[in-house]
Amino acid sequence: MGRSFKILPLIIAAVVILFQYLGSNKFRDPETGKVHRGALSSGDEAALGLQSYQEVLSTSDVVSSGPDVDLVTRVARRLIPATGDVANDFQWEVSVVRSPQVNAFCLPGGKIVVYTGIIPLAQNEAGLATVMGHEMAHATLHHGSQRLLKQGLMQTAMMGAAAATGSMDNGKRQMVMAALAGGAQFGILLPFSRDQESEADHTGLLYMARAGFDPHEAITFWERMSKSGGAHPPAFMSDHPSDGARIERLKEEMPKAQAAYEQAQSR
Ligand SMILES: [Zn+2]
Known part of the structure; x- marks a missing residue:
């Protein structure tokens, strides 16, 4: 009986992961000073964002004028300068899509889509600014690119594990792979997305x-x-997910936001 577990594929996977990581792009978050890594350069991100934006618009009922467009445009015009230098290379654009979906997003590079279904829930300009500000932050913080990098690294690790366990008994191997995939999901990706939510x-x-x-x-x-x-x-x-913890965190961050608000008022 030969060894059922091979170490070489894991070593190769580790080397590939190292190169993927070192070859990634660094982003500095000006609000927290933290440096993050993402899979794509700003230019590649913007190109992908533009492509998705055009795809969404070409398959949606885009509203070209009226009170909803005026409202969304007014809020976007105020929010865009507030993003600062971090979005200097963004080409901001905003569209309103007629749909009952309660949804809004901002693609990498600054293309914003707001569905009419979210407007009644937003209730007023400040509510809409909450949604749009949060979505714009996902884009300025390069969250999509960071997620792609994490997923790519994990995929390499899983491929290494699959090769390393290639000659294991099939049932046992499936258990190992399922445990690894579950661990990656609950130990890495989910906490990561919670972190991104609070950052946004x-x-x-x-x-x-x-x-x-x-x-x-x-x-x-x-x-x-x-x-x-x-x-x-x-x-x-x-x-x-709008849990109590998120609202508590927002309350903690309120003094800093209040100071920024007062400064904006006095201008
Ligand atoms: Zn979010």
């Missing part, structure tokens, strides 16, 4: 405050969202 909340809160929207409205908005959950939570909620 924090940065989005500063954006809205600097743009002159009352940051306290963010708390009211998330409280409203959590009540609207129910049996069929809207699409936006599945990506943005």
Whole structure:
């Protein structure tokens, strides 16, 4: 009986992971000073963002004028300058899509899409600024690119593990692979997405405050969202679980946002 576990594929995977990591792009978050790594350069991100934007618009009912477009454009015009130098190379653009979906997103490079379904829940300009500020922060913080890098590294690790266990008994091998995949999901990707959510909340809160929207409205908005959950939570909620912890964190960050808001008022 030969060895059922091979070490060489793991060594190769580790070397590939190292190169993937070292070849990745660094981004500095100006709000926290933290340096992050992402899979794509800003230029590649923007090109992909533009492509997705055009795809979404070509398959959606785009609203070209009217009160919803005026509202969304007005909020975007105030939020964009509040993002600062981090988005200097962004080509901001905003579109409104007629759809009952409670959704909004901002693609890498600054292409924003707001669905009319989220407007009644946003209720007012500050509510909409909460949603849009949060989504814009995901883009300025390069969250998509960071996620791609993590997924790529994990994929390499899984390929290494698959090769390393290639000659194991099939049942045992499936157990090992399932345990690794589960561990990656619950130990790495899910906490990562929770971290990204609180980063986007924090940065989005500063954006809205600097743009002159009352940051306290963010708390009211998330409280409203959590009540609207129910049996069929809207699409936006599945990506943005509105738990008590998130609202508590926002309250902790409020003094800094309040100061930014007051500064914006006095200008
Ligand atoms: Zn989010």
